Amino acid sequence: MNKKIGFIGCGKMASAIIKGILCSSMKEHLEIKGSEVNPEIAEAAQERLGITVLSDNKAIAIDSDIIFIATKPNCVKDILEEIKDELTDDKLIVSIAAGVSTEKISNVIGKHRIVRIMPNTPALVKEGMSGVCKGEFATEADIEFVMNLLSGIGKCIEVEESQIDIVTAISGSGPAFFYQVIEDMARAGEKLGLDYEKALMLANQTALGSAKMVEQRGTTPVQTLIDNVATKGGCTFVGISVMKEEKSDSLFFDVIDKTTKKAHELGS
DSSP, X not given: OOEEEXXXXXXXXXXXXXXXXXXXXXXXXXXXXXXXXXXXXXXXXXXXXXXXXXSOHHXXXXXXXXXXXXXXXXXXXHHHXXXXXXXXXXXXXXXXXXXXXXXXXXXXHOSOEEEEEEOOGGGGGTOEEEEEEEOTTOOHHHHHHHHHHHHTTEEEXXXXXXXXXXXXXXXXXXXXXXXXXXXXXXXXHHHTTOOHHHHHHHHHHHHHHHHHHHHTOTTXXXXXXXXXXXXXXXXXXXXXXXXXXXXXXXXXXXXXXXXXXXXXXXXO
């Protein structure tokens, strides 16, 4: 069924979703528009994304079947107050605002169908990872539609809303953490005498290949994959030992834990 989708806010995350959808098989059945209140930003977004971008949030709300709230968390309440009178019962609200619960959205707009999602920027290359949770009045059909939409730009899982901030930390913020690890490995290679671009290629391709191995592991524990490379007494074993001595598990727990807490605070 053809649907009209409106994005209120066309920033980095919204742009990643929009571009991903426009490259997916679902694009033939979807009409996508956006809005940015600043006319100059709207014009730049229209040129960048190749869709109609207005500077009128209400117009987007009126003309859309599915309305993505893709603004900064501290702007969500004002946006909802602006468009709430245009929200009929047949419209679905999809929020990508970190930390803003479906209950808080309902407190502003009333008993409407709301789905909350946390996507990530690899949607731009169809390798996105999204978490989805259902608001009190959303239907299973709503969840199915949103998951199908997001599955066209990567993978998608449904979680309880109490878990969505953890999703934000692991996959929403996660790309930056992996970029940092790849960069750190490449810079280490450079310091030891390897050309940076070559070291970066080594680190990047190794990350890609390792992720594929994890994806295709079947029932094999990830620890077994580690043990298969880190033969006792070998060079990899030494490297893993350093990671354990430096408590890399505690480091990454702290990274995910503090990011989760910050995601929760953003909606406060």
